[in-house]
Amino acid sequence: MEKELKEISQDIxxxxxxxxxxxxxxxxxxKYLSKEGRLSxxxxxxxxxxxxxxxxxxxEANRIKKELTDLIKTKEIKVDQSSNxxxxxxxxxxxxxxxxxxxxxxxxxINRAKMIFEGMGFSTIEGPELEDEWHNFDALxxxxxxxxxxxxxxxxxxxxxxxxLLEKERLVMRTHTSPVQIRYMLTHKPPFRIIVPGxxxxxxxxDASHEVNFYQIEGLxxxxxxSVANFKAIMENFWQSFYGKKVKIRLRPSFFPFTEPSFxxxxxxxxxxxxxxxxxSKTGWLEVMGAGMVHPNVLKNSGVDPKKWQGFxxxxxxxxxxxxxxxxxxxxxxxxxxxxxxxxx
Ligand SMILES: [Zn+2]
Numbered sequence: 070m071e072k073e074l075k076e077i078s079q080d081i082x083x084x085x086x087x088x089x090x091x092x093x094x095x096x097x098x099x100k101y102l103s104k105e106g107r108l109s110x111x112x113x114x115x116x117x118x119x120x121x122x123x124x125x126x127x128x129e130a131n132r133i134k135k136e137l138t139d140l141i142k143t144k145e146i147k148v149d150q151s152s153n154x155x156x157x158x159x160x161x162x163x164x165x166x167x168x169x170x171x172x173x174x175x176x177x178x179i180n181r182a183k184m185i186f187e188g189m190g191f192s193t194i195e196g197p198e199l200e201d202e203w204h205n206f207d208a209l210x211x212x213x214x215x216x217x218x219x220x221x222x223x224x225x226x227x228x229x230x231x232x233x234l235l236e237k238e239r240l241v242m243r244t245h246t247s248p249v250q251i252r253y254m255l256t257h258k259p260p261f262r263i264i265v266p267g268x269x270x271x272x273x274x275x276d277a278s279h280e281v282n283f284y285q286i287e288g289l290x291x292x293x294x295x296s297v298a299n300f301k302a303i304m305e306n307f308w309q310s311f312y313g314k315k316v317k318i319r320l321r322p323s324f325f326p327f328t329e330p331s332f333x334x335x336x337x338x339x340x341x342x343x344x345x346x347x348x349x350s351k352t353g354w355l356e357v358m359g360a361g362m363v364h365p366n367v368l369k370n371s372g373v374d375p376k377k378w379q380g381f382x383x384x385x386x387x388x389x390x391x392x393x394x395x396x397x398x399x400x401x402x403x404x405x406x407x408x409x410x411x412x413x414x
Contacts, residue, residue, distance in 0.1 A: 070111070070115075070118070070126060071126065073111060074130055077107050077108055077133075078133050078137065081097070081101055082140075084097055085141060088145075089148065091149055094145040098141060102134070102137070102138060102141075108133075108137075111130065112127075115127055115130065171414075173403075173411065173414075174395065174403070174411070175387065175388065175391055175403055177414060178387070178390070178391050178394065179266045179284065181311065182264070182266070182286055182311060182387075183264065185306075185307055185310045186264045186288070186307065188310075189262075189306065189307075190262050191288065191290075192263050192264075193264055193266065194249060194253050194265050195249065196252050196253075196265065196267065198243055198267070198268055198269075198270070199226070200240070200241055200242070200243035200248050201237050201238065201240055202236045202239040202241055204237075204248035204251050205241050205244060205248045206218055208251040208367065208370040209248070209326060209327040209370075210326040210364050210367050210370070211326045211327075215326065222271060223241050223244050223271070223272055224270050224272050225239075225241050226240035226242070228240060242269075242270035243269055244270065245269050245285060246265045246266070246267045246269060246286070246287035246384065247327060247382070247384065249287065250263070250265065250367075250371070250382060251371050253265075253289070254289075254291075254373055255371050259292070259373055260291055260292040261289055261380070262289075263288070263289050264287065264288045264289075265286070265287040265289075266284065266285070266286045266287075266387070267284065267287075268283070268284055269282065269283060269284070270282045271283075275401060277398065277400065278400055280388070280400050280401060280403075282404075283386060283387070283388045283400065284388055285384055285385065285387055286384070286387050287383070287384045288383045288384070289363070289381075290303070290380045291368075291373065291379065291380035292379075293377065293379075295379055295380040295381060297320070297362065297381070300360060301320070304318050304334060304358075304383070305317075308357070312339050314339055316337050316339065317343070318334060318336055319334070319337075319354065320332040320335075320360075321333045321334075323359060323361075325359060325361055326364070327361075327364050327367050328360065328361025328362055328363060329364045331359070332359075332360055333356055333358075334356070334359070334360055335357065336355050336357045337353065337354060337355075338352075338353050338354060338355050341353065348396075355393060357385060357390060359384055359385075360382065360384070361382065361383075362379065363379070388400050388403060391403075395414070
């Protein structure tokens with residue numbers, strides 16, 4: 070019995086050294102000092118001893134029990150204090166600023182454009198980036214031999230027996246957002262007033278002003294009595310809201326397969342107010358978009374009667390617009406993922 074008392078005492082001291090936190094001490098206490106603990110069981114067996122032996126061993130056992138209880142308590146307090154020190158929290162210290170995400174300048178400015186157009190009654194529509202040749206070219210009145218259909222400009226998707234497939238089965242990465250107009254007109258009834266922001270793809274070598282993919286914003290307005298004057302008014306309103314400055318719009322004749330008449334749209338230079346500077350190559354004007362009155366063939370292909378309905382469509386290379394707005398000189402910066410660049414916006 071004396072031997073066992075000694076053993077318990079040694080075991081507890083060994084285990085105290087291994088205790089790391091309050092939970093460890095709690096387990097230790099349970100193992101030795103609780104009702105079911107080793108020391109309590111020993112106390113119970115004392116009853117079986119003779120009166121003399123019980124007295125001497127009993128007082129020794131009590132002494133050891135008190136000593137061990139005190140030792141556990143002291144060590145426990147020490148561990149508790151030091152662990153508290155690690156968790157010490159000073160609520161008066163200034164907080165760490167969490168690094169939060171950031172909206173890309175292209176997305177941010179597209180959102181701004183959407184807001185302006187939506188204020189003029191336009192809805193924002195999206196469509197697939199993987200398109201078929203019919204929606205991307207044929208429906209938009211591109212002749213079969215149009216240069217845009219050549220390998221140099223378009224990213225065609227590899228397909229088995231491609232030459233045997235129909236135009237609607239031959240896949241391309243869309244070269245412009247215009248096929249979304251066709252998809253929308255085929256599934257809705259006029260009048261239409263939509264814009265289509267989205268990514269488009271070209272088979273091009275990249276440099277400071279060319280990327281294999283970039284953003285376009287496309288627009289379409291079809292009603293019974295829409296004219297070029299309506300187009301001019303809407304565009305003037307858009308550019309003034311977008312730049313927050315008074316601007317003038319000028320139209321120059323141009324050619325696109327999907328519009329007739331077609332024009333290039335220039336906006337008075339916002340840097341020099343039309344006097345001429347390096348931004349506008351001393352002309353006082355910036356080319357901002359292509360546009361025109363929707364070609365009757367395009368309306369017909371989309372199930373819209375050109376004798377009843379007419380209107381305009383426009384498209385702008387959005388990356389270039391954002392580059393002009395913030396004086397960015399390399400389009401590749403948008404897609405490089407360099408946070409030093411992106412954090413400026
Ligand atoms: Zn200028």
